[in-house]
Amino acid sequence: MQNWYPGDAQGRGGIYNFVTKRGDCRGARSKISWTQVETGSAITWKYPSCILRGEASRGEFYSIAISNGHQQVDSGTKMIHLGRNTTSRIISKGVAAGKSQNTYRGQVSAHRLATGARNFTNCDSLLIGQECGAHTVPYIEAKNSSAVIEHEASTSKVSEEQMFYCLQRGLSAEEATALIVNGFVRDVLQQLPMEFAVEAQKLISISLEGSVG
Amino acid sequence: MLEIRNLSVSIQDKLILDNLSLGVNAGEVAAIMGPNGSGKSTLAYVIAGKPGYEVTSGEILLDGDNLLELEPNERALRGVFLAFQYPTEIPGVGAMTFLKAALNAQRRARGESDLTTPDFMRRVREAAQALKIEQEMLRRPLNVGFSGGEKKRFEVLQMALLGPRVGVLDETDSGLDIDALRIVADGVNALRDPARAFVVITHYQRLLDHIRPDVVHVMSRGRIVASGGPELALELERNGYRDYAEEAA
Amino acid sequence: MNAHVVNRSAAEKTLFRQFAEQQAREPSPVRAAAFARFAEAGLPTRRVEAWHYTDLRAAMADAAPVLAAPTPADIKAARLRLARRERFAPGAQLVLLGGRYIGELSDRLPDGVTVTEGAVLAVPVADPLAALNEALSPSGCTISVARGAEIAEPITILHLADGMSDYSVYSRSAIALNAGARASFVEVFEGAQARVQRHSATIMTLAKGAKARHVAVVGDEPGLHIETHVCDLAENAELEAFGLISGGDLTRRQIFVRMTGDEAKVSLGGLALIDGDRRADTTLQVVHAAPRGTSREFYRAIVDDDAIGVFQGKIIVERAAQKTDGAMKSQAILLSPRAQMNEKPELEIFADDVVCGHGATVASLDPEQVFYLRSRGIPESDAKAMLLEAFGGESIDRIEDELLIEALRARLRAWLGSRM
Ligand SMILES: Nc1ncnc2c1ncn2[C@@H]1O[C@H](COP(=O)(O)OP(=O)(O)O)[C@@H](O)[C@H]1O
Ligand SMILES: [Mg+2]
Numbered sequence: 041m042q043n044w045y046p047g048d049a050q051g052r053g054g055i056y057n058f059v060t061k062r063g064d065c066r067g068a069r070s071k072i073s074w075t076q077v078e079t080g081s082a083i084t085w086k087y088p089s090c091i092l093r094g095e096a097s098r099g100e101f102y103s104i105a106i107s108n109g110h111q112q113v114d115s116g117t118k119m120i121h122l123g124r125n126t127t128s129r130i131i132s133k134g135v136a137a138g139k140s141q142n143t144y145r146g147q148v149s150a151h152r153l154a155t156g157a158r159n160f161t162n163c164d165s166l167l168i169g170q171e172c173g174a175h176t177v178p179y180i181e182a183k184n185s186s187a188v189i190e191h192e193a194s195t196s197k198v199s200e201e202q203m204f205y206c207l208q209r210g211l212s213a214e215e216a217t218a219l220i221v222n223g224f225v226r227d228v229l230q231q232l233p234m235e236f237a238v239e240a241q242k243l244i245s246i247s248l249e250g251s252v253g
Numbered sequence: 254m255l256e257i258r259n260l261s262v263s264i265q266d267k268l269i270l271d272n273l274s275l276g277v278n279a280g281e282v283a284a285i286m287g288p289n290g291s292g293k294s295t296l297a298y299v300i301a302g303k304p305g306y307e308v309t310s311g312e313i314l315l316d317g318d319n320l321l322e323l324e325p326n327e328r329a330l331r332g333v334f335l336a337f338q339y340p341t342e343i344p345g346v347g348a349m350t351f352l353k354a355a356l357n358a359q360r361r362a363r364g365e366s367d368l369t370t371p372d373f374m375r376r377v378r379e380a381a382q383a384l385k386i387e388q389e390m391l392r393r394p395l396n397v398g399f400s401g402g403e404k405k406r407f408e409v410l411q412m413a414l415l416g417p418r419v420g421v422l423d424e425t426d427s428g429l430d431i432d433a434l435r436i437v438a439d440g441v442n443a444l445r446d447p448a449r450a451f452v453v454i455t456h457y458q459r460l461l462d463h464i465r466p467d468v469v470h471v472m473s474r475g476r477i478v479a480s481g482g483p484e485l486a487l488e489l490e491r492n493g494y495r496d497y498a499e500e501a502a
Numbered sequence: 503m504n505a506h507v508v509n510r511s512a513a514e515k516t517l518f519r520q521f522a523e524q525q526a527r528e529p530s531p532v533r534a535a536a537f538a539r540f541a542e543a544g545l546p547t548r549r550v551e552a553w554h555y556t557d558l559r560a561a562m563a564d565a566a567p568v569l570a571a572p573t574p575a576d577i578k579a580a581r582l583r584l585a586r587r588e589r590f591a592p593g594a595q596l597v598l599l600g601g602r603y604i605g606e607l608s609d610r611l612p613d614g615v616t617v618t619e620g621a622v623l624a625v626p627v628a629d630p631l632a633a634l635n636e637a638l639s640p641s642g643c644t645i646s647v648a649r650g651a652e653i654a655e656p657i658t659i660l661h662l663a664d665g666m667s668d669y670s671v672y673s674r675s676a677i678a679l680n681a682g683a684r685a686s687f688v689e690v691f692e693g694a695q696a697r698v699q700r701h702s703a704t705i706m707t708l709a710k711g712a713k714a715r716h717v718a719v720v721g722d723e724p725g726l727h728i729e730t731h732v733c734d735l736a737e738n739a740e741l742e743a744f745g746l747i748s749g750g751d752l753t754r755r756q757i758f759v760r761m762t763g764d765e766a767k768v769s770l771g772g773l774a775l776i777d778g779d780r781r782a783d784t785t786l787q788v789v790h791a792a793p794r795g796t797s798r799e800f801y802r803a804i805v806d807d808d809a810i811g812v813f814q815g816k817i818i819v820e821r822a823a824q825k826t827d828g829a830m831k832s833q834a835i836l837l838s839p840r841a842q843m844n845e846k847p848e849l850e851i852f853a854d855d856v857v858c859g860h861g862a863t864v865a866s867l868d869p870e871q872v873f874y875l876r877s878r879g880i881p882e883s884d885a886k887a888m889l890l891e892a893f894g895g896e897s898i899d900r901i902e903d904e905l906l907i908e909a910l911r912a913r914l915r916a917w918l919g920s921r922m
Contacts, residue, residue: 152840167854170821179554180845182864185836194859195851301877304869329879341874345892354888355878362879394892411878 041236043243044080051110051139054082061088065097065126073100075231077240078113079247087145089118092126092154099128102231104240106221106247107140107172116146116177121157121187132163133225135244136172137251143175150187157187165195166224168217168251218245254279254450255300255419260311262292262299262475269295271475272310277419277468280447284461284486285454287472288494293454294338296472297423300452301335302328315419330362332418336408336425338454343395348407351395352377356414380413384440401428409440420444421452426460438463458490473497514544516565521637524568532623536636543630552629552756555812555844556783561752562726566699568638569669572600580607580662583693590719590909591688593655596645599662601673601702603643614651615685619643622676624705624732627758627787632730635672635703642674647683647712656686656715656906661702663694663722670699670726677704679712679739686715686903694724696751703730708739710763717906718745720753721913727753737763737792744901745772745784746910748917753782761788761795761823768797773897773910775917776809776841783812788830790823790853799830799860802897804890805841806921816848817858824853830860835867835893887918 047054057080063072074088090099101117119128128148136142142165150157165174176193198220207216222229222241229237255277262270269292277283287293299306300313302325313320320328343351356376357367368376381391384406396404405425412420422441426434441451441464453464461469461483469485470477471494478497479485510518521537545562546553572580580599584607589595596617597607603619611617622642626633647653659675677687694700708714720727727750733741747753759768774782788797803811813832834843847860867889875885891914898910 155839165849165851167851167856170824170854172854173852174849175851176847176849176860178845178847178862180847180862180864181842182834182836182844183842185839185841185866187836188865189863190865191845191847191862192859193847193849193861194857195849196857197854301873303873303877324882325873325876326879326881326885329877333877335877337874337877341868341870343871343874343889343892345896346888351875351878351888354875354880354884358879358881358884415878 041077041240041243042080042084046080046109046111047082049109051082054111055080057081057084057086059086061086062091063089063099064091065094065099067097068095069097070094071098071100073102074117075102075228076104076115077243078103078105078115079243082111084113084115086115087117089120090128091120091122092128093122095123096125096127097123098126101130101132102228103132104225104228104244105132105142106135106244107142108138108247108251109140110138111140113140114143114145116144118147119149119159121150121154121159123154125156126154127157128159130159130161130163131227133228134163134165134174135168135221135224135248136165136174137168137248139171141173141175143177145177147179147181148189148191149181150184150189152183154184155186157184159189161191163193164224166221167195167197168248214249217251218248221248254316255452256314258312258314260299260313261309262295263307263309264295264305269475270299273476275470275477277450277452279450281467282445282451282453282464284466284469285452285472286456286469286486286489291472292475293472294423297335297421297452297454300421301325301333326358330359334412334415334417334420336405336412336420336422338423338427340396340404340408342397344397346395348391348393348395349377352411352414355411359415376414380410383413383443384410385436386410402430402433405429406433406437409437413440413444416444417449419450419452421454423454424456426455426457434460435463458486461486471497511545511559511562513559513562513565517634520565520568524638532621533637536626536633539626539633540630540637546630552785552787552814554814554846556752556754556781558631566668566670566697569600569671571602571640572604576600576664577604577607580604580664583662589658590690591656591658591906593657595658595660597660597662598673598675599664601671602640611657612653612655614648614683615645615653615657617643617645622674622705624676625734627730627732629730629756629758631701631728631756632703632732635674635701635730639672639674639701639703642676644676644678647679647685649680650682651685652683653685656688656903658688658690661689661691661700663692663698663700663724666695666697668697670701672701674703675705677706677714679708679714681709682711683709684713687717688906689716689718691720691727692722694722696723696725698724699726700724701728703732706731706733706741708733708735708741710736711738712736713740714742715901715903716741716743717901717910718755719910719913720745720747720755721749723749723751725751729755731755731757733759735759735761735763735766735768738765739763740767742769742901743771744898744910746913747772747774747776747782747784748913750782751780753780754785755783756785757787759786759788759797761790761792761797764792765794766792767795769900770798771800771897771900772802773894773914774803774811775894775914776803776811777806777921779808781810781812784814785812786815788815788817788828790817790819790826790828793823794825795823795827797828800897800900801832802894803834803843804837804894805834805843806837808838808840810842810844812844814846814848815860816850817860819851819853819856819858821852824855826853826856826858828856828858832862834864835890836864837866890918891915
């Protein structure tokens with residue numbers, strides 16, 4: 041969970057967060073699961089990756105990336121399938137607000153010997169406000185006919201009906217947004233241990249402060 | 254006619270059918286009942302030759318020939334018909350295109366010429382009417398957008414057109430309301446013939462009220478654990494599978 | 503001219519020489535500017551994002567000599583071939599021989615359609631090969647459809663290649679639909695063999711409320727086929743485009759669509775049938791620049807043997823393009839353990855009130871489906887052919903023209919039949 045200083049109102053002085061993380065699944069049925077909640081820093085470049093070498097090894101990447109103000113987030117993962125029957129799953133939820141730019145960038149490759157490899161990727165983006173941007177850049181590379189790779193992505197804004205429903209029940213626009221965003225990222229929050237999930241939820245609400253109104 | 258001897262089958266090293274033996278005579282309807290997961294569908298698939306199952310022992314004879322040595326389409330040409338529990342959806346392949354391809358494959362195997370289009374249309378129309386299948390449904394891609402009941406009726410339609418030696422019906426009753434069940438059962442009954450056998454897999458007595466079985470087998474944990482007449486099905490309906498599940502344990 | 507680019511490849515050096523020779527014959531500042539844009543970038547490598555999976559610099563050993571204008575004898579020979587040839591689609595046909603429009607080989611056009619020869623200019627797209635085409639192509643022709651004209655039958659643009667020698671051929675055509683016009687165009691590429699390098703560009707402009715269909719059929723066997731299709735749509739204009747690739751060693755279709763006017767509608771599709779050691783790359787860039795635009799992209803590929811398929815699709819939604827509705831889907835089936843497919847579907851979104859998505863899958867034929875068909879007595883090879891025809895056919899069927907669907911499906915069946 042990353043919540044470093046994102047800079048002042050103009051985005052000045054924020055932390056640059058450039059991270060390399062790589063995991064190597066060497067043994068049969070070994071597993072690596074990366075779960076991240078990225079809310080801070082002025083610029084984040086972060087691609088926690090898995091090299092799936094062991095037979096039937098598994099890589100997972102669950103990500104929530106929230107950007108607000110002038111933040112720029114460019115994050116995602118690489119799933120490199122080298123071994124037989126390796127599987128991977130990528131769930132990425134990006135939320136862009138303010139003047140921020142939020143990019144998912146990921147690579148899934150199934151190499152020649154990775155027979156029976158399977159990947160499922162879902163990356164959804166939510167836009168809040170008219171000055172932000174959300175981008176999705178997946179690289180899919182299948183070098184093996186028994187691999188099955190499925191990728192789906194969507195980008196939309198907070199639904200007006202959902203918003204109205206919440207407002208009508210007396211929530212403020214900000215509360216409503218936080219509620220809806222928490223719903224949007226739920227698939228990933230569920231991957232977190234209970235205490236973290238509670239923290240993450242609060243963090244998301246704080247990160248989005250001032251994004252509506 | 255159909256003779257299964259000491260059949261053991263595993264999937265990914267897990268034993269699913271355990272030294273199973275079963276015989277069905279020409280003209281007979283054999284019912285197979287058993288709890289979920291007992292291996293009924295696996296048996297049906299192995300008879301039809303679905304890839305992915307490892308037969309570790311035994312044989313399946315149809316009129317004395319070992320089916321296990323044949324490809325799935327060769328088995329179909331010998332007269333094996335499986336009505337799938339979950340018929341596969343095939344987008345882009347029209348139901349009619351498919352029916353014609355299947356019928357003609359069988360005709361060619363018998364050294365007959367392909368059906369003319371009017372002849373083919375007439376046969377399909379007749380069979381469809383009997384099963385109350387709308388012409389409109391036949392214009393759709395194969396099994397795509399069919400309701401559960403429509404899929405099952407379409408399986409029976411295919412069986413009627415292909416006229417198999419042995420029809421294996423895997424839970425053809427599930428998902429059918431009472432009217433559809435009667436239509437499907439009538440369809441099957443119309444095909445009963447001294448030269449033809451049926452294996453009817455079901456959970457419920459309900460279907461067997463309409464398709465009267467000659468013998469009833471109870472399956473549990475990959476084996477036939479009891480066999481008897483139609484009264485066995487009634488007993489199962491009252492008492493459930495509990496007694497048999499324990500027996501196999 | 504570019505001090506920072508030190509190592510020019512053999513092909514690049516040849517291209518520089520070819521361009522210098524052309525400038526010496528007929529100097530043109532417009533071409534010089536286009537060539538400068540090419541020279542700036544050079545032949546693309548993997549480092550150029552839009553060419554990430556097709557390293558043209560590595561693939562192009564050299565640039566073949568530029569083909570001269572056809573002689574009267576060439577035209578006569580072409581006339582004989584045309585007489586024997588079966589047409590892909592009904593309707594009038596324009597013939598491009600050696601990249602040049604040849605009036606005497608072409609049909610009379612229906613009322614409301616005119617063709618004029620002369621330089622085809624375009625708003626440049628940021629692509630080195632599009633720039634190269636502008637620099638080296640003969641002047642080309644513009645097909646215009648009059649305001650409100652509705653042209654019933656498709657108009658075919660036949661790119662006819664000829665001969666057995668090494669050459670590169672450049673062509674450039676423009677298609678302009680005036681307000682409210684409706685017309686359908688088929689570009690058929692024919693007759694090229696492995697030593698031909700073909701560079702073709704088609705620039706479409708659709709004025710307010712115009713509706714166009716564009717179908718490209720690449721079925722011959724050039725060593726290199728680079729096709730750039732640029733389309734700009736004004737308010738309420740609609741484009742339906744489809745591309746079939748079933749031949750060529752290295753084929754690249756690059757499509758740049760820009761929806762400049764409000765409520766424009768785009769439906770793009772394609773089918774790539776790739777076998778042997780061919781490579782086929784389809785790359786799209788769809789820019790929503792105005793509000794309430796709709797775009798649909800639906801691409802499929804069947805890849806066999808040692809072939810490599812590429813699909814890249816980028817949907818860009820600019821800030822002004824509120825209420826954009828964009829959906830892209832690309833699906834590939836790999837038939838051989840050595841076949842490869844690379845996909846890069848991208849969304850780049852700067853407007854908030856949008857619904858955009860993409861899906862991409864790569865898999866083999868579904869074994870459940872193969873089994874279902876076989877369980878009804880259909881032999882394995884027939885079952886697979888049926889499924890492949892269905893898979894490819896679904897992309898073709900989205901075209902709203904029965905005759906074109908049938909002609910394209912016939913090509914698909916022929917391709918499947920030649921392999922089974
Ligand atoms: N493809 C498969 N992979 C792994 N296990 C399977 C597969 N198909 C069936 N099984 C297992 O085999 C057993 C029998 O399943 P099935 O034949 O479908 O039973 P039934 O039809 O009697 O409900 C179950 O335990 C099921 O989980
Ligand atoms: Mg079952």
